[in-house]
Amino acid sequence: MSEIIKHGALHADDWEVLRLAEGQDPATVGVPPGRRIVPLPVWQAQRDRLGARLDAGVLAVWLAGDDDPALLADDLARVALIAVDFPKFADGRGYSIATLLRTRLGYGGELRAIGNVLRDQFFFYLRCGFDAIQPQPGKYSTEQLQAALASLKDFSEPYQGAVDRDPLFRRVSREARP
Template sequence: MASIIKNRAIVNDDWTLVRPAEDGALPALSELPAGKVLLPLALWQAERDALSASRSAAELGVWLAPDSEPAEIVGDFDKLAVIAVDFPVFRDGRGYSIGRLLRERYGYKGELRAIGDVLRDQLTFMFRCGFDAYALRADKDFEDALKAFDEFSVQYQGAVDNPSPLFRRRAASQAAAQTAASKVPA
């Protein structure tokens, strides 16, 4: 069984990623494997009712391509256990924006998984954009990848994990210190 990093731990991946055929054709529902499946957005949109009737929400997930519009699945959050975002190549950063939109604008609270060409160097940045699960590329070392989460101790910009930028955090800390100092009796 394949593994993923989820909530900063290596766990077994019991989801099957379903991709379109080489020619772009989507599989028929009868061709889908049993168990938990991560489906392309187009298949989910075409067969939403049939899939919801034949499987529980705990068995259904959708993956978004870099050019997908996350707003298209906002109404389906309760029918999906996982939303994955495909990073087809390392240099394609559109998935980071999709992750932030899902978390910040649309309020998605479930598992947000990065799939595709996912490398160690991306994990911290994906985490900051709201991802909590990562399907590393098959040739990568999971133990080494876990170390990426602890490499940066300070982030300057605000993100999903800490919306306040560094200058605001410092100002708040200084104000708190000044308030505490003014309360000290002379």
């Protein structure tokens, strides 16, 4: 069981991410029992077969950087957890996907960053609307994750606007000068 950061605390987590091997067909790949996060193409190909598991809260969907989050628009009320994959450090498309899910599509469920999530980016994941961060298993020790949690409080008042709050100039009231 891996550890994740969720709502500002460490939690044990039993969700497992299903990744397809090269050449595997999304329509025929087996989804093992248990709590699974499946790629969008698997959900699209097996929607009728997997719908009951989604409704039972034991199935979730993950999006790759080149997936259109609007493809989940009809299912957003049913999906309790959506994960967004960060395949490498330099790929920031997941930030945009998270922002679109929260703002334009109004997704209110758990939004989780998975894949190559790095400690120095944890703060920015939260600003874009993620409420859970799942580092790769073995990437960080419990002590390192505790230190990362503490570092999330380094910035008490971010200036820029984001999913989590308006820009500072809109949050501070100022009296007009004579």
